[in-house]
Amino acid sequence: MKTWLLALQQQLSRQIHENKLPHALLFSGVDGAGQEEIAHWLINVLLCQDLTQDLPQNRKQETEENLRKVSQVSEETTNAQPFIFQPCGYCKTCKLFANGSYPDHLTIVNDKNTIGVDAIRKLSQFFEKTAHIGIAKTALVNHADTMTVSAANALLKTLEEPTSQSFIMLTTHSSDVLLPTIISRCQKFEIRPPVGKKLLAEYKKQGNDAFVNLSHLSELTDEATAVAFTAFRDKVKDYLCAHQHRAEILTLLVERHDGFRWLEKILVNLMRNQWGWPTAGHENQQASVINKQQLWQVYNLVQAANIKLKTLVQVNRQFLSEKLLADISLVVEQKKQ
Ligand SMILES: [Zn+2]
The missing domain is CATH 3.40.50.300 (P-loop containing nucleotide triphosphate hydrolases)
Structure with missing residues (x-):
């Protein structure tokens, strides 16, 4: 316990x-x-x-x-x-x-x-x-x-x-x-668990992630969730850079209730990385293929979708996810034109 x-x-x-x-x-x-x-x-x-x-x-x-x-x-x-x-x-x-x-x-x-x-x-x-x-x-x-x-x-x-x-x-x-x-x-x-260093200490996790907070608990406390998150993060990067894994990302967004939160977290970390801010680590260089403005646009799309998901009663998750991925694709494609 x-x-x-x-x-x-x-x-x-x-x-x-x-x-x-x-x-x-x-x-x-x-x-x-x-x-x-x-x-x-x-x-x-x-x-x-x-x-x-x-x-x-x-x-x-x-x-x-x-x-x-x-x-x-x-x-x-x-x-x-x-x-x-x-x-x-x-x-x-x-x-x-x-x-x-x-x-x-x-x-x-x-x-x-x-x-x-x-x-x-x-x-x-x-x-x-x-x-x-x-x-x-x-x-x-x-x-x-x-x-x-x-x-x-x-x-x-x-x-x-x-x-x-x-x-x-x-x-x-x-x-x-x-x-x-x-x-x-x-x-x-x-239930209010501890945050920051106390939270990391609770799980005896190494690291200096100043941004660790309660929303990361499920990834911290459950190994299978951590593995799923890492796999999802890698797929999202591939999607942003090479437009791969659309179907898998869509399935995860529709079926996993924390999928949208994960997506937002991944984008925040990518932006921190791009702007030279400290990150939770592991964000590699791939995201630099997308420029700052595009990443910012994608982040705003994800954040808006997250707000819709939280505030609208009985939102159509499938439609919301498909629309979000289509919108992200439009932003990412801009650079190629
Ligand atoms: Zn008993």
């Missing part, structure tokens, strides 16, 4: 202990901040039927110690004693949850970058039935910002009429896109 999530784990553990966990929770933060990680942990804690038994030895002692403290000491002392609940990982429910087949939990995934009304209706029906195994029922809606308007309205109804012992977790990287009526019915947790 990421170190900056520990305080939140303590807070949520306390809320569970005091029976004050709300029916709906919204975890938001930039990609890689850990919102899905914390939601997953919380659901597992709620479902685990054996928080104190069948634990690995070190964790068993730790949790038993915590529970002993919680149950035996006075309320006053309990308040001062931070603790974190951990699922056992060995009970039947933990095992079923780990392999994705626990019947009293439902995860809603976004298909083709949106969550439609059918998925949310499925969620409502799921909560109407009583639990199969335990008492609690849980649902997780990842990328809740990608819900269509009708899906969001359907969810609103479920949030307004909670069934007992039901918990809905929403995660998002841009809560400003969510309907305010949804937000107001959830307890909202904004």
Whole structure:
């Protein structure tokens, strides 16, 4: 678990202990901040039927110690004693949850970058039935910002009429896109990881990148994402210089939700390089084939597309991506005429 999530784990553990966990929770933060990680942990804690038994030895002692403290000491002392609940990982429910087949939990995934009304209706029906195994029922809606308007309205109804012992977790990287009526019915947790040197230190990364910030978290924290980003960056350079890889870039922009942000980041680094500013490194000389003015124009196109993507509801991502690449091609082609 990421170190900056520990305080939140303590807070949520306390809320569970005091029976004050709300029916709906919204975890938001930039990609890689850990919102899905914390939601997953919380659901597992709620479902685990054996928080104190069948634990690995070190964790068993730790949790038993915590529970002993919680149950035996006075309320006053309990308040001062931070603790974190951990699922056992060995009970039947933990095992079923780990392999994705626990019947009293439902995860809603976004298909083709949106969550439609059918998925949310499925969620409502799921909560109407009583639990199969335990008492609690849980649902997780990842990328809740990608819900269509009708899906969001359907969810609103479920949030307004909670069934007992039901918990809905929403995660998002841009809560400003969510309907305010949804937000107001959830307890909202904004996850704010460290930035700059502290962030690099967290991952024991070398380097002196003064520009490293929260938007780079997913590339920093996940090796596969870092590899995908590097591959994408190289393709974008080839596209700008030699008009190659159009189809692959288009696919990535359409299918990867951070594709547009990546493109903007790549262009910023190319411009820094061209203007002789310090960069995150690795930007080679290829971009100098394009002049400063062209790169600036391309950057502005990407930035405008990014703003459209963030502000327009249900924007046609495919069309936006195709138009952007066509516009970039026009700018890049200018030099040849
Ligand atoms: Zn368990």
